[in-house]
Amino acid sequence: MSSYRAADSKREEFRRYLEKSGVLDALTKVLVGLYEETEKPSNALDFLKSQLSAGGPEGAELEALRREHSELQRICESLREEKRELQLKLAQYESVSEEGREE
Structure with a gap:
């Protein structure tokens, strides 16, 4: 019960x-x-x-959101690539700086 x-x-x-x-x-x-x-x-x-x-969202709005999403993904990937390049440059400068201290 x-x-x-x-x-x-x-x-x-x-x-x-x-x-x-x-x-x-x-x-x-x-x-x-x-x-x-x-x-x-x-x-x-x-x-x-x-x-x-x-x-x-309706059809047109949904398509606009998809385009915006693609553009943001492209920008994000571009920023990731730029970050990688800057990290490499920083690593190069740091290694040059360390070599200068050792001398």
């Missing part, structure tokens, strides 16, 4: 979590939207996925 209460308590806790985080509202809104569709989509799961991800 106590295991039943523990499971019920966990279920209620999880329900409150879903409610508090807005998951229940989002799911309810999407399911109501599906219910109200005059022509039901052939794949209800794809409909749910597309509706739940509707807040994400």
